[in-house]
Amino acid sequence: MSLGLTTAQALKLWHDVNLAMVRDDGPDLSLRQMTILLTIYLEAPPHTVRDLAAKLAVSKPVITRALDSMGKLELVSRRRDDKDRRNVLVQRTVKGALYLERFADTIGGLSKAV
Amino acid sequence: MSLGLTTAQALKLWHDVNLAMVRDDGPDLSLRQMTILLTIYLEAPPHTVRDLAAKLAVSKPVITRALDSMGKLELVSRRRDDKDRRNVLVQRTVKGALYLERFADTIGGLSKAV
DNA sequence: AAGGAATGATACGGTTCCGTAACAATTGTC
């Protein structure tokens, strides 16, 4: 399916959503954090640190630190893999789901005005 | 005009564009920097530090520092206002225009796959 | 001309993130 965004529409939508995020109180997730969060919630599990690092083309410590930060915000949780206890499985949380739901509503609402 | 984005479409589009930005080499602009850059290029001039701070609901040093950073990248330039030499006029640059044009193309291309 | 208002920049201390290198724990291999 194609959304058929023109250049001007794309930039205006991005601007409006970014502006809403900047003006919003509460902590802003960094670009990497947001990408990790969306990956976890949009793609099928399991999600390991190694997989996420590969998908984002980023070092593993970047993932670990982002999971630390988002874990404090309870947007994400971690669990050891029982099949292979070297692995850490990144899991969704209720707060994380609500966060993204609210975020999607913001985009959806603003896209109506583009 | 309404783009009519569904929740799932909005999140997938955001994910895909963010992922492209993360994987891309070169410096990532922060959320605030990106918002400032888009404001400068989408809204009619003049743009002063004070106006930008008000629009983003952010302190003036945030704007000054963001302009410093983006100035080094030549995405933006500054000039004193001759009418009122207290003001600084934020101006567009060729590099900034190309940067956003390329960014819009990324969104446009990825939106076709949503 | 003098004092106050407005604008943007700077200083300061603190927090967060980064990249690289090293590390502990677990698994696989010989």
Place this chain on the structure above:
DNA sequence: GACAATTGTTACGGAACCGTATCATTCCTT
């Protein structure tokens, strides 16, 4: 069982950003 490979984490020094307070410059009012 010994040793290498894999996974995720931590350590370390450095860079970027933040919020608040302060400053220099310019304008305005009287």
